């Protein structure tokens with residue numbers, strides 16, 4: 001997968017399981033299964049960092065989980081994006097564009113919800129640092145963000 005990065009993805013934000021914000025204190029915007037199925041073959045499940053844009057808004061840092069979420073034992077693979085920005089409202093139905101820049105870690109299971117929450121906080125910190133590097137920063141001004149869908 002790493003050789004295929006960066007990866008540009010876009011699609012509508014749909015309803016997920018409603019777990020992100022409730023259990024984890026960290027909302028994750030979900031793509032439809034169609035978008036998930038359009039991922040390149042051999043995409044590694046795991047946690048990625050990159051950039052995200054809602055409709056034609058600003059480009060923000062993000063962390064995304066691609067996979068089955070072993071902690072929740074999901075049946076279908078999903079792409080869940082946590083945008084590292086505080087929004088005043090939900091944005092279900094909006095167009096979400098993401099640029100997946102790099103890989104942070106593989107998916108793994110956790111003994112408790114606390115451990116999972118701690119790992120997510122660490123992922124956000126790592127993503128924040130990685131995205132300050134020049135190669136990652138350059139993708140924030142890619143023409144992808146200006147393209148009308």
Ligand code: ADP
Pocket residue numbers: 013014015016017018019020021022026027028029030081082083084085086087089090091092
């Ligand atoms: P769901 O299971 O429906 O995905 P979540 O609890 O994971 O529910 O919350 C995700 C929703 O929260 C997104 O679809 C979006 O509308 C909203 N949201 C608000 N702030 C953010 C954010 N910073 N990152 C991702 N989604 C956010």
Ligand code: MG
Pocket residue numbers: 016017018019020027028029030080
């Ligand atoms: Mg979600």
